Amino acid sequence: MKRDFLEGLGLEKEAIDKIMAEHGKTVEAQKQKANELSSSLDDLKKQLDARDADLKDLKKKAEGNEELQTKFADLEKQYKVDKEAYETKLKDAQLASAVKLALAGKVHDADLVSTLLDKATIEVGEDGSVKKGLDEQIKTLKESKPFLFVPEQPAKPSGFRVGGTKPGTGTTDETPGSLFAKQANEAAKVSENNPWK
Template sequence: MKRKQLEELGLEEDQIKKIMDINGSDIEKTKSSNAETAEENEALKAQIAERDKDLKKLKANAKDNEELSNSYKDLQAKYKKDTADLTEKLSQTRLNGALDNALTKAKVRNTKAIRGLLNMDDIKLDDNGKLTGLDDQINSLRKSDGYLFDEGDRQDYKPSNGKPTDADPVQTMVDVFKGESK
């Protein structure tokens, strides 16, 4: 979002400043989230590299020693499980990041509230980083719970600001009961 785009929309300078401040804080949150994920990824890679180095060293020392051989096999099984767990955790982190981005693009008012309504078993992240199974759920929620989405200003909503309307309230109720309401 650029300041010039907001000026073209006819917004005043103080409105533009407030919008840019909000946008800037959102960008900073996303940057910090990405930095945390990258940092965690690097830490996990370092752990795996250290583990592999330990396994090679143990294997070289174990040659004929049965006890060390068994210890090596136990460690290998443990590390295999740890690798699977770390891979699953990394996949879940990627899925959560992609889901948050998709929900933000869908103009969801509260991502935590929407997550409770989503069937997460149906939402998958493919190898290209694209979410599957989310669009249908979002469209369904837009229809059933539209208040959860920021749809901007509605053109057909004209409140009376607490002032009485021109219509006669008694006649309006009579029309409603007869089924002739406007």
């Protein structure tokens, strides 16, 4: 979310500061969650590396023993399955984190929008950011479901001003109600002076 957008809506500086502070907390919480996830995945990778080293050591010790060789083969198969599951989880977690960070501030609900995306076509770079595949899907979603996105342009003010003036514009402090009453009074004066009553 950009300060210019909020200023374009005519919000006061104090309100803008509060909104920006709250938005900053949200973005910071998402980054912290991504860091925690990355940290736990790094721990899992270290555990898998340690298990890999133990398997190599066990393989050397099992040479010449038929029963240990069979057990080792079973462990190796299980290790391969676990490693593939870990790599899939790691890839999915990195992708989900990158997508949520890329959507932060652009959509009203990043979790909802991320469920509408085809994650198979999105690629994540080494730095953890989205490389490609997201922009095209965002463009399509903006066209089909624009209500999911935070407006990029400031809303144009309506013709009515409720209290206050803008310097140099010549507008008064009249409210919509007072403008209506003024028009009704003028209409009544015209009908009083009407000789054709």
